[in-house]
Amino acid sequence: MTTEATSPSTSASPTARQVWTRTRGIALALVLLVAAAVAIAVVRSDARHGELDPRSADPYGSRAVAELLADRGIDTRVVTTLEDAADAAGPDTTLLVAVPDLLTPRQQTRLHQATEGSGGRTVLVASGAASVERLVPGVTADPANSLDSTLDPDCALPAARRAGDADTGGIRYSSAHLDADECYPSRRLATLLRVPAPSGSGDTVLLGAPDILLNDRLDRHGNASLALQLLGSRPHLVWYLPSPADASALEQEERSFFDLLPSGWLWGTLQLFVAAALAALWRARRLGPLVPENLPVAIRASETAEGRARLYRKADARDRAALALRSATRTRLAPLVGVPGTQAHTPEVLLPALSARLQGDGQSPHTVLFGPPPGDDAALVRLADQLDALERQVRRP
Secondary structure: OOOOOOOOOOOOOOOHHHHHHHHHHHHHHHHHHHHHHHHHHHHOOOOOOOOOOOOOOOOOOOHHHHHHHHHOOOEEEEEOOHHHHHHHOOOOEEEEEOOHHHOOHHHHHHHHHHHHOOOOEEEEEOOOOOOHHHHOOOEEEOOOOOOOOOEOOOOOOHHHHHHOOEOOOOOOEEEOOOOOEEEEEEOOEEEEEEEEOOOOOOEEEEEOOOHHHOHHHOOOOOHHHHHHHHHOOOOEEEEEOOOOOOHHHHHHOOOOHHHHOOHHHHHHHHHHHHHHHHHHHHHOOOOOOOOOOOOOOOOOHHHHHHHHHHHHHHOOOHHHHHHHHHHHHHHHHHHHOOOOHHHOOOHHHHHHHHHHHHOOOOOOHHHHHHOOOOOOHHHHHHHHHHHHHHHHHHHOO
16 A cells, blocks of 8 residues: 655645744734723723713713702703704703814804804803804904913903913904903903803803813812803703714715814824835835845755646646646747747747648647647646657657
């Protein structure tokens, strides 16, 4: 009984141990990443997080001010849709809009229409140029923010005078309303602006920065006093957290994927492309002309041919193997029959010269040199033998 010897593994057919050795580092990193993600999700599963969210106990949340208001009998309700915020506007309600710039232009107009004659108070937190002119006509936001975070009231508004200095530095506002209260000025522009409603009841308060509402800054300066007075003038507080998933934004104004991305992500992606281009140029640099270098070991031609043959066999590439054999044979036969090397692979030139040399002996050269690819390994072996026989016939004196 004969047994077939098992060929040693090569780079084309690595063993399972070699595959594990190469990939175990990546697999371990993925396992650690998944484990860390699961651990973080478990730890934070019962907590609410979000900037300016009155349910969040994070440093940038606003749960502390909501609890202080609750101790004074003021209930706080969180809404995330424009419809709920507009319906809640009324004379006994303070409506706080956390991030007005997230609203679309149509949403901003709709919110202004709902609050203009409601008789209640509307507090806009860090309303920029994209929203302030629609929400409070006659008020503009200065492009340059305040350089100081803690400012003095310097106005006659009772709430500001009782609170004293506070962390209101941020967006600065200028107003065309003569009866507006301009407080906490920075370079002659207010960072807290109170605009009375035209009807005489109700008002709109613009806060240049959200700092006085944050958990980690509420106990500094007069932040707590100012926040409680601004938000506690009515028995009800509606805290509006705009959401990109609001149906009013999706139905009224279609926004592309790039519109939803913050500008910082786009700049970051551009920087990554620039860094990748610079890295590619660095890696592709040329320190001088190419220098030929001898191989460290001499490889016999038979080993190279055998290695390529094994690759062809593993891929069942009999068509490529047959094409290589036929092309090499045609190249060697062309000078023997007086055909230029540039036309060695042209049947109309090579075959007539071969037929004149062979004079009808053996198999047709057309089938051997330009025939279809073999269908199995046995046919490939026969083709190799036929090519050898054809070449011997041509070389025979």
